[in-house]
Amino acid sequence: MKGFWYTYSNIFKLVEEELGITDAFTPYTKSGFWSPTKGLVTESPVFSELPRLPTLLGQFVHTVDLFRGVPLPDRASMLPLFPALLEYKATPETYKRYDQMTFRELCRQCGVSNTLYEEFMKPLLLVGLFAPPEELSAGVVLEMLYYYALAHQNDFDVKWARGSVSETIFQPLMAQMREQGCEILGGHPMTGLEMDGGRVKSVSAYDIDGKREVSFEADHVVLCMGVTGMQKLVQGCAELGRRREFRNVMHLxxxxxxxxxxxxxxxxxxxxxxxxxxxxxxxxxxxxxxxxxxxxxxxxxxxxxxxxxxxxxxxxxxxxxxxxxxxxxxxxxxxxxxxxxxxxxxxxxxxxxxxxxxFTPGSYPFRPLQTTSIHNLFVAGDWVKGLPHGSQALCQERAYVAGLRAANLVIQDSGVGREAEILDVEPDEPHIAAGKYAARLLREGADTLGIRSPFLFP
Structure with a gap:
């Protein structure tokens, strides 16, 4: 099941405005968090139906009576994580340090209680980033927590497609694309590239039966695939395999x-x-x-x-x-x-x-940028780095935005077409923006003086 979160403004625009589907989604729903020994641990309300308060205060006020399995003192042990949320992207070097440590280690340094960790944070990350905190980059976890839960009160609200995503969204989207002249060829796994002067000239792939290779001339190529698919492609395509930026994905x-x-x-x-x-x-x-x-x-x-x-x-x-x-x-x-x-x-x-x-600790340097050393080849997906957009971590919105931006990069390179409008996330609230600014100044000053961290974190 794919959730569609309050912050997915570009996906909602695609479905409701561009495809004209007004009944694709359910209303925002409440969710329960369950333990086999404690029963219902907590529930997530629909924040957008409640009075909007400044972020962090709103989340606390509207959930204070909903935690059944995590006492208030345990929840309060999360507070020392907030300075890290303000400073983890203060400088590139700061983010590198957070990326290299596990989120479990960050929780230990911050004094997060074992009850909060085991009953709430660990299960939340296992379904949010699909791995336990001891196997996750602290930097990516902080990105996810900020984007989905802490930047604004309503950001944790989620709704669902009223049927399969394929039937509800993708089939109407593909029909619209075909009406506009697009040919969609499924079942043609890519096998290689033919180059001409630093640019892709054509793409080779297996035919629909998988028995012979066929070639497609290409003005531009966008690789829209996950880590495992990219690794298989790099292993099978000599032109990509000889380039460090693509070989790096083998570390993921x-x-x-x-x-x-x-x-x-x-x-x-x-x-x-x-x-x-x-x-x-x-x-x-x-x-x-x-x-x-x-x-x-x-x-x-x-x-x-x-x-x-x-x-x-x-x-x-x-x-x-x-x-x-x-x-x-x-x-x-x-x-x-x-x-x-x-x-x-x-x-x-x-x-x-x-x-x-x-998103293992230390994985950030090995993730690809959208632009590559092959001038007319681009990469899209939620795992790319350097995307100038506020959506973060494992995220359908981030994957879609990366695809829109890749299309815009093609348009910029070719000079043909009209660039897609990309909606950014809601700006930081004033108190959060002020906190980030102060954290950046402190971090830059600490780095200049050779102090490890003003917050005693990584």
Missing amino acids: RGIDVMSVRVWFDKKGSTQFPSNVLSGFEPNVGGTFFNLNELHDEYKDCEGSVIAADFYHAGSLLPLSDEAVAHKVAEFVRTCEPSFEGAKVTDFAVLRFPKAVTH
Whole structure:
């Protein structure tokens, strides 16, 4: 299941204005965070329905009574992280230091309590960046926390497509592209490039049957793929493999993901349509969704339809589909007693090995820029670095914006076409902007004097 967050202004503009689809999404929904031992740990309200307060204050006021499994003193132990949120991008060298340490180590230095870490922050990161904090760059985690939860009160609000994203959004988008003269050729994996004077002349790929190579002349090329796809391409394409900027991606890693759908013989109720699972499988992130509430096609079903996603899911991949489906049923019954006695009637399990970017400590230098040493070849995806936009981390909005910017780079190079408008995120609130400015001055002064950090962080 793909969430569409309050900050996804460019995606909402595409769907609602450019495609003219006004009913693609649900309203913003509340979410529950569940533990197998403590039950409901906390819930996330719809912040945009509540009085808007200055950021940080608003999040605190509107959730103070919602944390059932994390006492207030434990939540307060997060406060020493806030100076890091202000300074982690103060200078390039500052970000490098944060990127090289794990978020777990940053939490230790800041005195974050074990209860807050285990019951809230770890499960949040397992579903937000798809890995446990001890395996994540502190710099990327701070980016994610700021973008999704802390920059503005409403930023944590999320809505969902009312059906599959493919049918709801991508099929209408592809139809519009074809109407405008675009030819879409699926099933043609790229195998190589033919160069002419520092520019790509043509792209080679397998045909639809995968039996022979075909060549496509190219004025410009945009590589829109994830880490694993790029690594396979670099290994198979000599022209890319001889260039350091592309070989660098071989240092990056992917994360295993699993998507499950389970049908039950009777309908059970859920407190929340979207839910996060904490500690149900060691070091595995989990979510489950009540599709009877979220997808129009299931609203009138006699039985419940539950979708579940698992991240950092390598330990689940070897299990049979039936075993995975029954795990999902067990997890749902633990959270929602109304599913007791409901029998699984059908299920579907999809496995995606190494499918999403793993932002490991020290990975930033190996991520690609959008521009490359090949003048008419560009890169798009949420894992590129140097994107001049406020969207951060694993993010559909960032991936889409990177695609728009790649198209604009093509237009700038060719002199043909009209550049796409890219909406930026809402500006920092005044108190946050002032804090960042002060943090930058302190960091620059500390670096000049050779002081490690004014906040005693990395």
